[in-house]
Amino acid sequence: MSARRLLTVVGALACAMPSGCTTPDPDIVYDAYGGTAYPDKRPKLPKPEGYFAYVSENGSDTISVIDLPRNVRVAQVAVGRDPVDLDGPHHLAVDAKGFVYLALQYPQPTSLPGPHSAHASSTRKGWVVKLAPDDLRILAQVQVDANPGEIVLSPDGTKLLVTHFDLQAALNPSASAEDQKSTVAIIETASFDQPVVPAPRFVKTCRATHGAAITADGRTAFVACYADNALAIVDLVTPGAPVTQVSVGVQGPYSAVASPSGRLLAVGATDGRETRLFDTTTRTPTSITVITPGASYFAAWSADEKTLWIPTQGPDAIVAANAETGAAIRQRRFEAGTCEKPHEATLGRGEGALLYVVCEGDHKKNSVILGLDPTTLETKATIDVGVYPDRMAFTGTP
Amino acid sequence: MRRALVAASLLLASCSSDPETEQRSAVEHGRDLFASTSTSEAKNNVFACATCHRTTPGADDRILPGADLAGAVARPSFWGGKNLDLLRAVNDCRYYFMGAQRAWTDQDADARGMYAFLESLPPAKTDAVAFTVVPSAVDLPAGDPSRGRVVYDKACASCHGAASSGAGKLRGNIPTLPGESVAYFATLGFDRTATRITFVEKVRHGPFLGLYGQMPLFSTEALSDADLGALLAFLALY
Numbered sequence: 162m163s164a165r166r167l168l169t170v171v172g173a174l175a176c177a178m179p180s181g182c183t184t185p186d187p188d189i190v191y192d193a194y195g196g197t198a199y200p201d202k203r204p205k206l207p208k209p210e211g212y213f214a215y216v217s218e219n220g221s222d223t224i225s226v227i228d229l230p231r232n233v234r235v236a237q238v239a240v241g242r243d244p245v246d247l248d249g250p251h252h253l254a255v256d257a258k259g260f261v262y263l264a265l266q267y268p269q270p271t272s273l274p275g276p277h278s279a280h281a282s283s284t285r286k287g288w289v290v291k292l293a294p295d296d297l298r299i300l301a302q303v304q305v306d307a308n309p310g311e312i313v314l315s316p317d318g319t320k321l322l323v324t325h326f327d328l329q330a331a332l333n334p335s336a337s338a339e340d341q342k343s344t345v346a347i348i349e350t351a352s353f354d355q356p357v358v359p360a361p362r363f364v365k366t367c368r369a370t371h372g373a374a375i376t377a378d379g380r381t382a383f384v385a386c387y388a389d390n391a392l393a394i395v396d397l398v399t400p401g402a403p404v405t406q407v408s409v410g411v412q413g414p415y416s417a418v419a420s421p422s423g424r425l426l427a428v429g430a431t432d433g434r435e436t437r438l439f440d441t442t443t444r445t446p447t448s449i450t451v452i453t454p455g456a457s458y459f460a461a462w463s464a465d466e467k468t469l470w471i472p473t474q475g476p477d478a479i480v481a482a483n484a485e486t487g488a489a490i491r492q493r494r495f496e497a498g499t500c501e502k503p504h505e506a507t508l509g510r511g512e513g514a515l516l517y518v519v520c521e522g523d524h525k526k527n528s529v530i531l532g533l534d535p536t537t538l539e540t541k542a543t544i545d546v547g548v549y550p551d552r553m554a555f556t557g558t559p
Numbered sequence: 560m561r562r563a564l565v566a567a568s569l570l571l572a573s574c575s576s577d578p579e580t581e582q583r584s585a586v587e588h589g590r591d592l593f594a595s596t597s598t599s600e601a602k603n604n605v606f607a608c609a610t611c612h613r614t615t616p617g618a619d620d621r622i623l624p625g626a627d628l629a630g631a632v633a634r635p636s637f638w639g640g641k642n643l644d645l646l647r648a649v650n651d652c653r654y655y656f657m658g659a660q661r662a663w664t665d666q667d668a669d670a671r672g673m674y675a676f677l678e679s680l681p682p683a684k685t686d687a688v689a690f691t692v693v694p695s696a697v698d699l700p701a702g703d704p705s706r707g708r709v710v711y712d713k714a715c716a717s718c719h720g721a722a723s724s725g726a727g728k729l730r731g732n733i734p735t736l737p738g739e740s741v742a743y744f745a746t747l748g749f750d751r752t753a754t755r756i757t758f759v760e761k762v763r764h765g766p767f768l769g770l771y772g773q774m775p776l777f778s779t780e781a782l783s784d785a786d787l788g789a790l791l792a793f794l795a796l797y
Contacts, residue, residue, distance in 0.1 A: 191588035
């Protein structure tokens, strides 16, 4: 090839490949930002003297923080994962270090007929989130089944039990008996510290699981089976262990609250209007039952296990009863505007503690928690909280 | 011949030079991301932050679902108060609208660049921005179609393209309005009223409240009911 021809070929190649001869785009290297990006500006929770309580507020997507020595709300913090939709924070548990475990239940949205609302008719999964003690930010989260009902922490804080109040499945006549059952989710709390939180262990349990309690040794859970009129006994330690069911002889067991020693459960029935005591050592219902004027919800135990306080709905009332005989000691009906739909009674900690009653309200407006004298049932404090409160959990000591 | 070889090698060498390196600041990093779809790693993402947000109030007259961002770093809350963390607010946009599956942390270079850019903006509005979500869609009275055309051009066209033709739409599967959506609803047996309310529902709820997709939602502050009624009239949905 002659020199002239070589130059011609190279020149032609160069012209045929204009991109190869244009100035290439520069590689861009960005300086690192040296400041503090996204500083934590969340308001820190005031730390009341003594002890305080968290209240889950289903209808306002919030948790209220209650200063119990003063019986006033000191903070209300937005919680949840969804920036638009109602997450439905439904029941919570607090561990010894102050970490809060919150169940999010995601109610079905109310939409008009349309292609989108048709999609919304599917059942929505729930979540459990772990929240930081200082500002309730989400530290970790894990998905559970739809309609999480109760969330219970084992006494040593290593396990969480989450029930699923799946009435749609329970009442579906075309579903098989197995498919009508709800699960419970068993979560190792240490799993929240992993980079990716592993899925919980789900155990098919019974129809419409709701109230639950864990034994003192953390090995067994007793779960209220609302649609089976029974308690399910779940082995929390052995995967694959069979679930057993024991009839409790009440209609619609909704709540199950362990006595301080764990020996007895107060099983509240919303359909049967009674609270039946269940012996966890013999795993049988006792003959002691408290007949209530309305649907029985989550009861409170006295420290000596001799007294029960049972909130009822329809009528809205609180009943103090002898836990050794089932006889009612005192009853107070809440006059209109005082405490609509009492959901839970819980006894405060320490000498002279009040009996707190969580009032659901009308599920649309802010509601209250009443602090009652445990003996007279007179109101000693009224605490403003958010919309549809449903659980009050204590932390700290008086 | 030797001279020809030297010239040829010089010519070829000039075509294979390595690209130069350009150094940019962290603020420029965020500014570039703000205008880029690379804020999300999702391959089908067509949104940039700038699709839905202005940086400075009054910079243009688009009707945007997202708040103006000047002053955002000082705001106490976002998304109408449901979100108390700026980074989480950013990640929510990346997840719900841009399809990102990995949340940024405050140590990610992109996240830090975005913060530098937002911090560099003037503190025009440091209060929380009102963001009222309509919980249940309802039918709206018809507005003025000529106003509706303006609303369409300022609020819808940037993603859906030109009305009726879809010319210039951001992505092929974004429906051309109103034709493709109306035709789809017809296959579901929707009458005119149900179709209209479904339009309202999509505008007000975006991918939330049980819906699907990646369309950002318009709060009542971003788009009034009157303007939405005008838009429905322009789209001949009455």
